[in-house]
Amino acid sequence: MARMGTARSGGRGTRKNAATPPAAVQEESVTLSGAQRLELYYWMRLTRSLEERLVNLYRQTKVVGGLFRSLGQEADAVGSAYALERGDVLSPLIRNLGSMLVKGATPVEILKQYMAKADSPTRGRELNIHFGDTDRGFIGQISPLGDMVPVMAGVTLTFRMRNERRVGLVYVGDGATSTGAFHEGINFAAVQRCPLVVVVENNGYAYSTPTNKQTLAAQFIDKAPGYGIAAEQADGNDVIATYEATKRAVDRARRGEGVTLVELITYRRKGHAEHDNQSYVPAGEIERWERENDPIARYLARLRESGVSDETLAEIDARVIREIDEATDLAEQSGAPEALDALRGIYADPAAERPLWFREGKGTVVDAHERPEGWGTFDAPAKGAD
Amino acid sequence: MAEITYLEAIREALFEEMDRDANVFCLGEDIGAYGGAFKMTDGLLERFGEARVVDTPISEIAIVGAAAGAAHMGMRPVVEMQFIDFIANAYDMLTNYVATARYRAFLPTPMVVRGPSGGYVRGGPFHSQNPEAGFIHTPGLKVVYPSTAADAKGLMKAAIRDDDCVLFFEHKYLYRRIKGEMPAGDHVVPIGKARLAREGTDVSIITYAATVYKALEAAEQLEREDGLSVEVLDLRSLAPLDDEAIDATVRKTNRVLILHEDTRTGGIAGELTARINERCFEWLDAPVLRVTAHDVPLPYAPSLEDFVLPQTADVVLAVRRLSAY
Numbered sequence: 001m002a003r004m005g006t007a008r009s010g011g012r013g014t015r016k017n018a019a020t021p022p023a024a025v026q027e028e029s030v031t032l033s034g035a036q037r038l039e040l041y042y043w044m045r046l047t048r049s050l051e052e053r054l055v056n057l058y059r060q061t062k063v064v065g066g067l068f069r070s071l072g073q074e075a076d077a078v079g080s081a082y083a084l085e086r087g088d089v090l091s092p093l094i095r096n097l098g099s100m101l102v103k104g105a106t107p108v109e110i111l112k113q114y115m116a117k118a119d120s121p122t123r124g125r126e127l128n129i130h131f132g133d134t135d136r137g138f139i140g141q142i143s144p145l146g147d148m149v150p151v152m153a154g155v156t157l158t159f160r161m162r163n164e165r166r167v168g169l170v171y172v173g174d175g176a177t178s179t180g181a182f183h184e185g186i187n188f189a190a191v192q193r194c195p196l197v198v199v200v201e202n203n204g205y206a207y208s209t210p211t212n213k214q215t216l217a218a219q220f221i222d223k224a225p226g227y228g229i230a231a232e233q234a235d236g237n238d239v240i241a242t243y244e245a246t247k248r249a250v251d252r253a254r255r256g257e258g259v260t261l262v263e264l265i266t267y268r269r270k271g272h273a274e275h276d277n278q279s280y281v282p283a284g285e286i287e288r289w290e291r292e293n294d295p296i297a298r299y300l301a302r303l304r305e306s307g308v309s310d311e312t313l314a315e316i317d318a319r320v321i322r323e324i325d326e327a328t329d330l331a332e333q334s335g336a337p338e339a340l341d342a343l344r345g346i347y348a349d350p351a352a353e354r355p356l357w358f359r360e361g362k363g364t365v366v367d368a369h370e371r372p373e374g375w376g377t378f379d380a381p382a383k384g385a386d
Numbered sequence: 387m388a389e390i391t392y393l394e395a396i397r398e399a400l401f402e403e404m405d406r407d408a409n410v411f412c413l414g415e416d417i418g419a420y421g422g423a424f425k426m427t428d429g430l431l432e433r434f435g436e437a438r439v440v441d442t443p444i445s446e447i448a449i450v451g452a453a454a455g456a457a458h459m460g461m462r463p464v465v466e467m468q469f470i471d472f473i474a475n476a477y478d479m480l481t482n483y484v485a486t487a488r489y490r491a492f493l494p495t496p497m498v499v500r501g502p503s504g505g506y507v508r509g510g511p512f513h514s515q516n517p518e519a520g521f522i523h524t525p526g527l528k529v530v531y532p533s534t535a536a537d538a539k540g541l542m543k544a545a546i547r548d549d550d551c552v553l554f555f556e557h558k559y560l561y562r563r564i565k566g567e568m569p570a571g572d573h574v575v576p577i578g579k580a581r582l583a584r585e586g587t588d589v590s591i592i593t594y595a596a597t598v599y600k601a602l603e604a605a606e607q608l609e610r611e612d613g614l615s616v617e618v619l620d621l622r623s624l625a626p627l628d629d630e631a632i633d634a635t636v637r638k639t640n641r642v643l644i645l646h647e648d649t650r651t652g653g654i655a656g657e658l659t660a661r662i663n664e665r666c667f668e669w670l671d672a673p674v675l676r677v678t679a680h681d682v683p684l685p686y687a688p689s690l691e692d693f694v695l696p697q698t699a700d701v702v703l704a705v706r707r708l709s710a711y
Contacts, residue, residue, distance in 0.1 A: 126490045134458060140491045144482050150451025151483065157452055158459040161411070161437050181479070184448035191443055346489050346525050348549035350626075353525075 031247070032240070034308075038316065040082060040239050041303060044074040044296050046320045047098035050107050053324050054114055058274055062332075064116040065127045070095035072237070072269035073203055075295030078102055079242030080169065080199050080264065083250045089137045089155055090169040091148040095201065095268070097129055099171070104136035105129075107324055111331035124337035145176035149185030149198060156194035156253075167253045169197040169246070175206020177223070178214050186259065190227045195253035197246065198261050201236065203268040208280040220263040229259040236264030237295040240302075267293065339364050390568060393561040395535040396500075397426055398568065399542035400464065404434055407462060410546055413440035413449055414466030423468050424502055424561060446475035450499060454484050454551075457497045462546055467501030470555060471515040484551045485526030498545045500554035503531070504596055504647060505679075505695055507559050510686035516595075516648040516679075521553050522625045522657070528577055529625040531555040533598040535566030537622055540575030548577060557596045564599075578623045580631035586617035589705050590635040592658060593645040594621040597696060601645055604701035614709055624654060629661065636662055640671040641708040645701060650678040672711035677704050 032040075051069050058067045070077060077098030081090060084103070092099045097110065112120035114128055121131040122140075132140030139155065141148050152170035159166040176182055177200055189196045200220045204211055217223060224231035230252060234245035242264055249260035267289045271278045278286065300313065340363060343353040355362070390398065404410045411434075412427055418441040421428030431439040442449050446467065453463035467473050473480070480499070487493040505514035521527050528550055532538040538556065545552035583598055584605055591601040598620045605616035619635045621628065636642055642662060644655040655676040662674055677696045685691055 122490055122492075130490070132491050132493070134493070139455075139458065139493070142483055142486070142490075144478055147447075147451060147479060147483050150445075150448040150479065151455040151458075153448060154452030154455025154457075154463075155459055156455075157440075158456045158461055161456075161461075181447050181451065184443070184445035185451060187443055188445055188448035188452055192440070345492070347528070348488070348494070 032243070036082075037240075037303065037306075038308070038312065040078060040243070041296075041299060041313070042316050042320065043078040043082070043098055043102050044239065044299065045317060046101055046107070046323070047074045047078065048296060049320050050101075050110060050324055051097065053328060054111070055274070057111070057115065057328070063114045065114075067114065067274040068094045068128055068272075069270035069274070070097055072289060072293075072295065073201065073266045074098050075239035075299065076201055076236030076242050076264040076266045079236075079239040080171075080246040080262070082243050083246035084137070084167065084169060085250075087137065087164075088167045088169065088250070089134070089139060089152070091132075091139045091141060091152050091171065092129065093141055093148075093171040093173060093176075093201070094129065095173075095203070096171050100129060100138055103138045104133070105131075105138065107327035108330050111327055112334055115331055115334075116336065117331065117334035118337040118341070119334050123341060144181070146172060146179030146181035146185070148172075149176075149182050150188060151185075152196055153185050153189035153192070153194050156189065156196040157192055159195055160193065165254055167195045167197065167250050169199060169250070171199045171201055173206055174200065174202045174204070174211045174214055174220065175209065177220060186227055186229070186261070190229045190259045193256070193258040195256070196259050197249040197253055198259060199246065200261060200263045201266060202263055203236075203266045205268050205272075205281075207272040207276070210280075221261060224261040227259070227261070229261055230257070232260055232262045234262070234264055236266030237293050237298060239295060239299050266295075388567075389565040390535060391562050392532075392535045392538050392556075392564040392566075393424065393426060395539035395566065395568060396542050396556060397428070399539045399546070400427065400430065401433065402572075403462075403543055403546045404430070404438065407546075409460060410462045410464065411438040411440065411456075412464045412466065413442050413453060415442055415444055415449075415468045417441060417466050422466060424558065426502075426556075427466065446472050447479050450476040450479040451483065453497045453499075454479070454487065454495050457495045457551075458487070458493050462496050462498075464498045464500060464546060467499060469509075469513050469515075470501035470503040470517060471512045473499065473501065473517060473553075477520070480521065480527065480551070480553075481524045485524045487526075488550065489526060494549055495551050496549045497551050498542070498554050499551065500542070500545075500556060502558035502561070503555040504557040504559055505684050505691060506596060506647075508686060508688060508691060509558075509684075511683040514684040514691075516555070516646075518553070518555055518624055519648055519653050522654060526550070527625060528552045528623070529555070530577055530623050531557070531595045532575075532622055533557070533560065533564075533583075533595050533620050534581075535564055536568060536573065537575050537581065537620075539568055540573045541577065541622065543572075543574045544577050547574070552577065555595065559596050560599075575622070578626045578628060580628035581620045581622050582617070582631070582635075583620040584616065584618040586615040586639065588615045588639055589641040589643065589708050590617045590619060590639040591643045591645055591701065591705070592619045592621065592632060592635065594624065595647060597645045597647050600696060600698045600701050603698045604705060607698070607702055608705055612706065612709070614705065616705060627658075627661070629665070632658065632661065633665055636666045637669045640669055641711070642670070642672075642674045643677060643701070643704050643708055644674060645677045645696060645704075647679055647695060649681045650676065651681050653678055672708050675704050675708055677701055
């Protein structure tokens with residue numbers, strides 16, 4: 001069984017929590033050009049800055065639903081997606097904004113999605129980054145976790161049936177590895193020799209549940225031999241290491257050698273969503289990761305070490321802010337969906353459902369959509385019994 | 387033209403559609419070399435090869451999920467549930483993923499999930515179920531449940547060609563008991579259209595699948611013994627429902643019995659009754675009655691199963707009650 005990368009051995013049943021940052025492995029890539037290395041920085045910076053903009057919009061109540069951050073995980077999202085080629089397909093998770101940007105999703109689409117605009121990628125039907133585009137090569141996730149593994153098994157089964165040299169990549173979190181869908185999907189893909197890469201992003205927590213309550217396995221790559229598939233493990237906060245481990249898996253899939261489970265070790269520095277106060281995290285853990293193992297800070301140091309000038313990096317930062325400003329202006333101009341659009345496109349045929357009799361002839365139901373006091377805020381004081 | 391069985395009619399549709407369209411392929415448990423638990427896919431492997439007749443692990447979630455992924459990529463997968471009872475394992479994948487894909491993500495998901503359904507076969511709790519009601523409740527899915535051999539073939543061809551997910555319930559009691567001639571040419575039965583199985587003027591029985599035959603037997607007996615003229619409407623499609631055909635028969639006879647093999651509470655009869663109440667209240671001369679299975683898991687012993695499931699005598703009793711109202 002191929003076990004490569006920075007695979008570590010661990011004692012059975014002695015799983016460590018993500019409290020300790022993995023030792024940084026500085027191995028030089030031979031495959032990435034200088035321009036590509038700067039591109040990786042651009043995607044990571046764009047991911048972080050776009051989410052920071054979303055936080056502002058969220059606090060201005062312009063984000064309709066919850067807000068999900070990938071702070072501290074930008075390297076694992078960007079580095080893994082960067083290992084794919086144009087015709088390949090990935091299925092992102094809630095902390096894979098960076099992967100989607102690499103695959104061609106645009107900041108204005110992301111902003112419109114969060115703001116539930118009529119011309120957002122899902123026309124206001126779905127939340128946050130739950131959207132896809134098969135032409136650009138990403139398929140939107142759904143909230144039940146693990147479900148995208150079987151779906152991507154089918155996508156890549158099709159590549160194999162058609163003798164296309166395309167590869168699929170599906171992300172799951174440490175939590176989703178506990179689902180039946182994960183098990184069935186990865187086993188199905190393994191048996192069918194699908195050209196699929198299953199990336200387990202081990203960020204230490206599934207909502208509030210630490211990884212040691214998801215599995216007794218010492219590390220997620222230990223699950224690979226049980227499926228008869230290859231494994232890779234990498235420091236998910238090292239964008240180059242992440243890229244290289246994923247690239248080995250992608251190449252293996254493209255060569256017709258089937259499924260690889262890639263474990264990327266990272267850390268979720270924000271809560272499950274913006275409302276989550278992370279009361280369950282041991283004191284000092286988040287701060288230690290921020291101080292010692294921020295993926296962007298680490299990569300910046302590495303770029304500077306290799307001779308990239310501060311001016312070059314500042315230019316990228318300025319470009320990112322400019323692009324986000326432009327996207328925000330554009331997104332804010334869009335309107336809300338027309339109410340009757342809710343009834344369109346459930347099926348190809350019929351093209352729309354009819355409004356129920358008590359809504360016939362009505363385009364809207366309420367005059368305004370203002371948020372009542374206390375609505376949607378999890379820490380709103382409970383109202384006393386009237 | 388020679389008659390073929392209900393099972394052979396479905397198989398014929400699979401052969402014809404796989405011949406017609408290279409994107410159609412089958413996947414499921416034991417469907418290849420073995421030809422399926424009921425031999426539905428017998429001969430497909432020899433004709434179309436392993437790439438298009440895929441034997442899978444025992445993984446209903448993965449089978450349905452993989453079919454959806456393949457459908458997104460332009461394939462038209464036909465999934466076999468070895469018994470339709472096992473579709474419960476894929477309930478999340480069908481209702482959360484497949485049914486919403488077009489609406490939330492504009493992802494076409496043309497696929498068929500088919501499987502042997504229904505009782506009267508001494509199959510016990512896990513080989514006799516009729517789980518259609520749970521899926522009719524889910525926007526984004528289509529559901530068909532044919533009773534004749536010709537409809538089985540024509541609806542299977544329509545289901546494979548449909549651009550959304552169609553759940554195709556096959557009644558295993560009818561598999562080899564029912565035969566019919568296949569209409570010549572490319573025989574496609576449109577989804578969403580009911581079939582008038584018997585014309586009548588006094589009482590309407592609205593039903594589908596195996597109980598169509600209970601209704602027809604009862605109608606013969608009632609005509610013979612009571613001089614009653616009973617109309618039988620075979621729904622064929624359960625989602626979407628053919629409201630026009632339902633309204634037409636209600637307005638014609640003014641007395642309605644809804645008959646189904648599925649359990650009573652939350653079954654389709656309740657939905658049909660509500661629709662008839664909303665649209666045809668003034669046309670009714672009697673309350674809408676239901677004959678259904680009792681609300682119990684389906685037991686194995688013949689004396690138990692026969693008691694739980696609707697029988698011809700129950701239908702006769704109900705129609706007499708309606709006509710006397």
